[in-house]
Amino acid sequence: MTTYPGDRPGPPEPRWLSDDEQRTWQAYLHATTLLEDHLDRQLQRDAGMPHVYYGLLVQLSEAPEKRLRMTELAEGAKITRSRLSHAVARLEKNGWVRREECPSDKRGQLAVLTEEGEAMLTRSAPGHVAAVRQALFDRLTPEQTESLGAIMAIVAEGLQPSGSGADLPWRR
Amino acid sequence: MTTYPGDRPGPPEPRWLSDDEQRTWQAYLHATTLLEDHLDRQLQRDAGMPHVYYGLLVQLSEAPEKRLRMTELAEGAKITRSRLSHAVARLEKNGWVRREECPSDKRGQLAVLTEEGEAMLTRSAPGHVAAVRQALFDRLTPEQTESLGAIMAIVAEGLQPSGSGADLPWRR
DNA sequence: GCCGTTTTGTTCAACTTTCAAGGAGAGTTC
DNA sequence: GAACTCTCCTTGAAAGTTGAACAAAACGGC
Numbered sequence: 569m570t571t572y573p574g575d576r577p578g579p580p581e582p583r584w585l586s587d588d589e590q591r592t593w594q595a596y597l598h599a600t601t602l603l604e605d606h607l608d609r610q611l612q613r614d615a616g617m618p619h620v621y622y623g624l625l626v627q628l629s630e631a632p633e634k635r636l637r638m639t640e641l642a643e644g645a646k647i648t649r650s651r652l653s654h655a656v657a658r659l660e661k662n663g664w665v666r667r668e669e670c671p672s673d674k675r676g677q678l679a680v681l682t683e684e685g686e687a688m689l690t691r692s693a694p695g696h697v698a699a700v701r702q703a704l705f706d707r708l709t710p711e712q713t714e715s716l717g718a719i720m721a722i723v724a725e726g727l728q729p730s731g732s733g734a735d736l737p738w739r740r
Numbered sequence: 741m742t743t744y745p746g747d748r749p750g751p752p753e754p755r756w757l758s759d760d761e762q763r764t765w766q767a768y769l770h771a772t773t774l775l776e777d778h779l780d781r782q783l784q785r786d787a788g789m790p791h792v793y794y795g796l797l798v799q800l801s802e803a804p805e806k807r808l809r810m811t812e813l814a815e816g817a818k819i820t821r822s823r824l825s826h827a828v829a830r831l832e833k834n835g836w837v838r839r840e841e842c843p844s845d846k847r848g849q850l851a852v853l854t855e856e857g858e859a860m861l862t863r864s865a866p867g868h869v870a871a872v873r874q875a876l877f878d879r880l881t882p883e884q885t886e887s888l889g890a891i892m893a894i895v896a897e898g899l900q901p902s903g904s905g906a907d908l909p910w911r912r
Numbered sequence: 913g914c915c916g917t918t919t920t921g922t923t924c925a926a927c928t929t930t931c932a933a934g935g936a937g938a939g940t941t942c
Numbered sequence: 943g944a945a946c947t948c949t950c951c952t953t954g955a956a957a958g959t960t961g962a963a964c965a966a967a968a969c970g971g972c
Contacts, residue, residue, distance in 0.1 A: 579866070582865070582866035582869055582870060583869070583870075583873065584869060585869060585872070585873070585877070588882075588885060588886065588889065589877050589885060591889055592885050592886075592888055592889030592892065593872065593876075595888075595889050595892035595893045595896055596876075596888065596889075596892045597795070597818075598818055598892070598896040599891075599892040599893070599895040599896040599899070600772050600776070600892075601817075601818045601819070602818050602895070602896055602899035602900070603895060603899060604772070605818070606899055608930095612930090618957090618958075620958095623769070637920090638920075638921060639919085639920065639921080645773075646769075646770055646773045646774050646777070647773070647959095648959085648960075648961090649920075649921060649922085650921085650922080650923085650959080650960070650961075650962095651958085651959060651960075652921090653921065653922055653923080654922095654923095654958070654959075655958085655959095657922095658957085658958085670920095673919095673920080673967075673968075674966080674967055674968085675919070675920045675921070675966065675967045675968070676920065676921080676967090677920085677921065677922095693754070694754035697754055697755070697756060697757060698754060698755075700757070700765065701755065701757070703895065703898060703899060704765075704768075704895060705757070705761050707894050707895065707898050708891060708894065710760075712887070712890075712891050712894075713760060713761060713764050714760065714764075715884070715887045715888075715891070716764055716767075716768065716887075716888070716891050717760065717763055717764030717767050717768075718884075719771075719880060719884050719887070719888050720764065720767035720768045720770070720771040720772075721767045721771070722879050722880065722884075723771040723774075723775060723875065723876060723879065724767055724770040724771040724774055726875060726879050727771070727774035727775060727778055727875060728774070780960095784960090784961095790927095790928075792928095809950090810950075810951060811949085811950065811951080819929095820929090820930080820931095821950075821951060821952085822929085822930070822931080822932095822951085822952080822953090823928085823929060823930075824951090825951065825952055825953080826928070826929075826952090826953095827928085827929095829952090830927085830928085842950095845937080845938075845949095845950080846936080846937055846938085847936065847937045847938070847949070847950045847951070848937095848950065848951080849950080849951065849952095
């Protein structure tokens with residue numbers, strides 16, 4: 569039985585989390601699962617769909633012509649194309665989204681927000697914003713909001729499928 | 741057509757998110773979905789289970805006697821009892837958890853971490869910690885870590901099924 | 913043009929999560 | 943101790959997600 573650290577290649581000593589980090593991680597997990605859950609229920613109740621689906625509609629509503637290529641939509645929502653296919657199929661069945669062929673690329677599909685979809689969004693947006701506000705922003709100081717934004721931007725940046733070149737040896 | 745705000749009951753003017761808040765919210769959504777996804781894949785690959793399930797094993801491993809009542813486990817993980825039932829069934833099938841009757845309450849069940857479960861945990865913990873570290877803590881300053889912890893604690897507190905008395909008129 | 917590669921979006925099967933319903937024991941009241 | 947109510951946990955079906963496999967179109971030499 570040899571003792572780490574420091575001799576030979578062998579498995580590197582894992583650097584555990586400090587107490588502070590553990591507490592932060594725990595709080596992070598609790599907060600994120602509770603919040604996602606909360607919003608899922610809120611939207612399922614008031615809009616008849618889960619939070620992710622709602623996000624798709626929002627994204628479409630902000631897009632030029634209220635339409636986006638499937639891949640763009642998936643990337644914007646940070647979900648897989650497969651998941652999006654199912655989601656759009658469901659939203660289509662609800663009449664909130666319609667598919668159109670992409671004129672420039674015959675492989676492509678455009679997801680288009682319908683009138684009904686827009687109406688549904690207008691109807692449920694206030695309640696949803698209120699829920700987000702009540703769970704998050706109303707409880708934070710402006711400094712905390714600012715800080716949270718910065719932190720989350722860093723984390724997202726680091727996990728981006730493309731932009732994560734920092735510590736990946738095979739990328740330049 | 742009357743104009744809000746301020747006359748009569750009517751639907752209250754929704755208070756929209758400021759630009760800062762919108763950016764923060766967007767970053768939050770991106771970061772949390774990317775991170776959860778990332779960890780899910782990491783654990784699915786290295787431990788053969790999703791992140792939530794892994795969390796259950798961790799919780800058991802830290803409990804006295806390496807066992808917990810189903811309800812306690814569910815509360816600790818912030819998931820429903822139903823979800824836990826299914827999860828434990830699956831983990832049991834893998835041999836990582838075993839169920840035992842609760843001596844003091846015949847309705848109760850204890851989830852117990854098995855030897856194999858503990859072994860699996862020991863085997864996969866280093867990789868998982870590394871993943872968390874790489875995605876989160878290695879990118880934050882100590883002040884940011886501290887700040888994130890505080891913020892998440894506030895949010896979790898506010899959504900706690902029980903402790904959320906702050907703005908609920910029907911409590912007290 | 914032709915061939916190999918890449919991109920796009922869908923589909924299938926396996927798995928996970930949700931929601932409503934329900935059985936069984938514990939607690940409470942009279 | 944009977945009748946109510948509540949808590950504990952499970953179940954089954956429906957909804958959602960995942961990962962691998964796939965067809966079709968686009969791209970990139972050569």
